[in-house]
Amino acid sequence: MGWGGCGKDWGAAGGQDWGCGGQDWGAGAAAGGFGAACGGCGKGYGGGYGGDGGCGKGMGKAMGGMGMGMGKGMGMGKGAGCGSNWGGCGVWQPMFNPMMMMKGFGKTGLRNFQNDRKVFVGGMPPNNTSKEINMKLKEHMSTAGVTCLYAEIGRSGTGGAAYKSNSEAMTACAALNGSQFEGDWGCGGQDWGAGAAAGGFGAACGGCGKGYGGGYSGDGGCGKGMGKAMGGMGMGMGKGMGMGKGAGCGSNWGGCGVWQPMFNPMMMMKGFGKTGLRNFQNDRKVFVGGMPPNNTSKEINMKLKEHMSTAGVTCLYAEIGRSGTGGAAYKSNSEAMTACAALNGSQFEGVTLQVEMHKAMSRVEKPNPFNPGSMNGSISPEWLVARQRHNACSETLGAKLSIAEADKSALEKEKDQLEAELAKLNAQIAARQVEVEAIQTQADAAKASGVLDPMGFQTGVKALEAADVEALGEKWKEQGHKAVEDAQARAAAVTQKTTEELDRLLSRFMELVQQVQDSEAFQSASSQLQSATEQGMATASSALAQASSQANAALQQGMTTASQAAAQARDAMEQRG
Structure with missing residues (x-):
């Protein structure tokens, strides 16, 4: 019979082999050959396997179906059958379609x-x-x-x-x-x-x-x-x-x-919750806790969203669940980290919020802390994502720690520089202290020997006090004039000596020049130069005369040629006329 006809072999509604009203296929709706799967209430391997949505027993419903009904014993029907549990006649499903x-x-x-x-x-x-x-x-x-x-x-x-x-x-x-x-x-x-x-x-x-x-x-x-x-x-x-x-x-x-x-x-x-936060990537979300339980409403969520935008970044979505925990989402991971660092511990509706980066960890397979791979020894994407999310909040603290360590290093360096300068000052102070002690020792020794002024300052002061100031002034004035006259005399002598030396050098130079001019080599070179000059002038005159004669000859020849050409042209014109 045909594929969807009414014969006994391939699928009449009441047929023994394919009909869904037969003894083996139960009381399901009629099936049309390969076009539909039959899900009735039959028994045994065939009924269950082919029906797949009915009440069959054994292995039938277990395996589902990979296409359409193929017969009693090896029914392949889960595709889109006509049985009572499935209803409708859908399209044949691929044999190993994982969606089934x-x-x-x-x-x-x-x-x-x-x-x-x-x-x-x-x-x-x-x-x-x-x-x-x-x-x-x-x-x-x-x-x-x-x-x-x-x-x-x-x-x-x-x-x-x-x-x-x-x-x-x-x-x-x-x-x-x-x-x-x-x-x-x-x-x-x-x-x-x-x-x-x-x-x-x-x-x-x-x-x-x-x-x-x-x-x-x-x-x-x-x-x-x-x-x-x-x-x-x-x-x-x-x-x-x-x-x-x-x-x-x-x-x-x-x-x-x-x-x-x-x-x-x-x-x-x-x-993370019920809905909206799932539409955002985990690295752009922060956890929000600290709210009282059973305090959920759209108004609270809107207020939380406004509060989570007070860190200088815009919160895209925020919500609080019945347990008093929730989250907020941002445009990027950096904005989420900024909000996490700024708003953790902030006040909202009279409570202190706990804000952390979103953490995600697989509940099916937890990574071994001694082996970061999955159970089969390979590093799974789930573990990598979980590790990144788990450490996301610590990145903010890590940044703060890095800044603090940098400041600490700068302060320690400045401290070392100041300590070095302080050591130099202490060395200078110690040296001066040694000098003071040495002078003090000398003063004590002089005082012990009865000398009250070991440096002789008092004697000099007394001599100045006893001397005639005007006499001293005249004496020093006379000595000053004498010193000026001596200096002028030495300068005049130096000037005179320098002038004489220059005159001697100039006369010597002139003598050398005259000797060169009087030498035979110089005279021979001069005569040769004069002869060459005269010969060059004669050659130039001869060349000029020769060029002039050649130019005149060429001119005469050209004029002759032109006259001949004109005569020939005139004769030709006369012959044509």
Whole structure:
């Protein structure tokens, strides 16, 4: 028969082999060949494996499906089947698509949008699904200044919304978290345990099977065994080994952040709060603590944002959680460090704030302090990020310490210079002290011998007092005149001697000149020079005469040639005429 026809072999609705109403495939909706997977309530390996969203037992639901239904025994259906648990006929999923092993977001429509353009929505009461509710939710999710393209709520009270771009999704997430819709809703839903719809990549698979299949296929559903243990890599992580607390939406973590990539290291890191701060890089955020608990409101957050902008840098976002702790975000890491250094210990609303750089540390794998690599011995990106965040706040203190150490070094250098100068002064003082002691010793010795004036100052003073001042003046005046006359005489003698020496040098020079002129060599050179001059003048005259005669001859020849040419031209003209 055909691939989607009604025969027994490939998929009539009531066929024994492919129909979803057959004995082996349970009571699911009709399946059309390769076009859909069948999720009914059959038994055994085939029913579970192919149905993947039904209530089969054994290994069926465990493995999910890698494409479409291929038969009873080896059903490959998880793609987009027509069973009662899955509904709808979607497109065939790739055989090893890793997205099929992740938690889903809903049934159909949200799968058509890229993950980074979707936000999780939780907090609605369960079993309250309708097109009207979805339309109202879509309108509500468009009130943030961006247009919501699609929105839906599942039976569990959780769902999602999609936008045109990642930036619009982030804007809506930051603006609408905690808003009111049909009562109270937000991102603080259940803990992603049994029965809760899964949010994240792919579709939500909440089956009711048992054993390995139910849990793994459900991935957050109400199956038993491995299902709840594996959790998922989506936005909400359920119980057991949940691996995505950073962007989760459970009650323990809260938040409605935009879907994270499949192996985004941020999903392994400690979260910061519910929403807005997750949109900023960790190195641009600071931790804020010290506020009283249960004191959260938009007004407090706005005041905190203004306070966190008083350090000379602009705070882009700030919030305080119910525990009294929160954070603030800035444009760059340097601005965050500036705010951290300036506002730590500041007063806000009557309390002292504790402000530190944001610290992030993996809860899945903590680095060994003796081996900075991960468990397998290699240095992981998570560890590097955690190490950087962990040491971020100490960088401010490190900068302050560096400045203080530089000041200390400068002061110590100045101290050494002053001590060197002080040592020089002490040496000079000691030398002068030695001189004073020596003079004092001499004075004491003279005094002991009866000499009151060992230097003779008193004798000289007495002699001056007894002498005739006018006589001394005349004597010194006479000696001064004599000294001046002696100096003038010596100067005249020197001048006379110098003049005579110059005359002798000049006469000697003239004699040498005359000897040169009278020498035979000089006379021969002079005669040769005169002869050469006369010969040159004669040669020049001869050359001039010869050139003149040649020029006249050339002129005569040219005139003759011109006359002949003119005569020939005249004869030619006459012959033509």
